Amino acid sequence: MPTVAALIIGNEILTGKVQETNVALLARELFARGVDLRRVVVCRDDVRVIAEDVNDLRRRHDWVVTSGGVGPTHDDVTLAAVARAFGRELVRSRELEEMIRRLVGDRLEEGHLRMSVVPDGAELVTCPGVTWPVVLVDNVFVMPGLPKVFRIELPAVSERIGASTPFVSRAIFTLCRETEIAPLLDRIVAEHTTVEIGSYPVTDEDYRVRLTFDGIDPEAIDRAVEALLAVLPTEKIVQR
C-alpha cells in the first residue's frame, strides 16, 4: 500500500487568514484508492524550512504532495525549495514556456514566464481532462494551493500514485455517550484486529457518537459492525 505525506506551504494558514481545505480533498481521494495518507505538515513560506520538510517527508514516504507557494510572486518559493532539497538548479522548461505562450498569447508578461521555471529534471504530469501539468520531482508532486486548481489537478496526481485494495468504511451513529460505550468498544477492538475502529463524538447532531469501521476486508468490517450492533442498546442506534 503506497504511503503519502502532504506538505502544506502557507503563512496564510498559520496566521489564520485562510481555512485550509486541500488536505480533506486529498485525503478522501487517497482513501478511496486504498492509499495511505500518513502525515500532514503545515510550514511557513521559507525556502530553508520547506526544503528540510521535503527531504524529511520524501525519505519516509513513497510520495509527497506539496500544496501552495506556486506562482509568480515573491512569496511563491516552493519550487526553489524543492530544487534546494534535491540539490538541483532551477531551469526554464521549454515545454511549460510554450504552453504558457499558447495560453496567454499577446497578454504575455514577465510574471507569466516566471511560471515556466522548475527544478532541473522535473517531470510534467498530466492526465486526460487536466490541461495544466503538475510538476513532479522524483517522488514529490508540487501542487498549487488555490483550492479550485488543486481540485482540478488532483486526478493527475492520484492516477500517477496508482491504487491499492480500496479501503472500505462503515459507520454506526449512536445516542450513547463515549463513556458508556468505551468498555464495549475495547472488546470489539480486541476481537477484530484487522479493522480500524474510530469513535468520534459530535455536538449539535441527531446522534452523539459516530463509530467508524475501516479496512480492506469488507467481511471483517461487517463482522465488527454486527458485533457492536449486537451489544448496543437498540433504542440508541440512529438509523441513517
Add this chain to the structure above:
Amino acid sequence: MPTVAALIIGNEILTGKVQETNVALLARELFARGVDLRRVVVCRDDVRVIAEDVNDLRRRHDWVVTSGGVGPTHDDVTLAAVARAFGRELVRSRELEEMIRRLVGDRLEEGHLRMSVVPDGAELVTCPGVTWPVVLVDNVFVMPGLPKVFRIELPAVSERIGASTPFVSRAIFTLCRETEIAPLLDRIVAEHTTVEIGSYPVTDEDYRVRLTFDGIDPEAIDRAVEALLAVLPTEKIVQR
C-alpha cells in the same frame, strides 16, 4: 515573541472523514496576540508516532498545543503518548476525579473515570469562564479535538501562553492578476523588509488577488500599503 506548534492527532482527518477546523481557530487567536504559530503537524492515532512528534515539536518551540485523541475510548491515546514522550507514568488525578464525580453524579461509569488519568506531574490549567481544565505537561497543552470544546477551552491556553506585541494586518484587494503585479511587488518587498507581504489569488470573488501586509509596526505597514497603492492601476483596486 513566543513560538507555538500544533499537533493534530486524528486518523479521521488523514482519511478525509472530518474537515479539520481547530487550526484556523488557534491560528487566529495566536496571531491576534502576537504569538507565532510556526508549524502544524497532523499525525495518526499511534502512541509511538505522537510521542515522537511531541518530543520533536516541544524542543523546537516554546509551546505545543495538541488537538484530538482525548477521551475514554481505545483510540484516545494522546495522554499516554505525552506521558511516554516525557518518560512519565499515567496517574489518576484526584482533582479531575472529584470534578468528574461532581459533574456526573449518579451517572458515573468506568468510562468517566478513565478521563481522570493524566501524565504524572501534569498541571490543570483553567481561566475564568472555562469550566473544564486543560492538561498541561511542561510546555505541552493537551486539548480535545471536538471543535466546540476546543473553542471553549482555547482562552485557558492563550492566557497562559500570554501575549507579545500584537500583529497588525492590512489587505488590498485587486482585480490585477498575480502575473501583472509580481514585478511591482518585488520592489515593495525589497523596500519594506519589516513587513510580511503575502499575495493570495482567489477564484469566484469580486477581486482576483488579496495582498496582505502583516507586522508589528503599524506605520511600517501603512507605508508599504501606500507604496503599493501608488503603483497599482486605480481602477483595479477593489474597495472593501
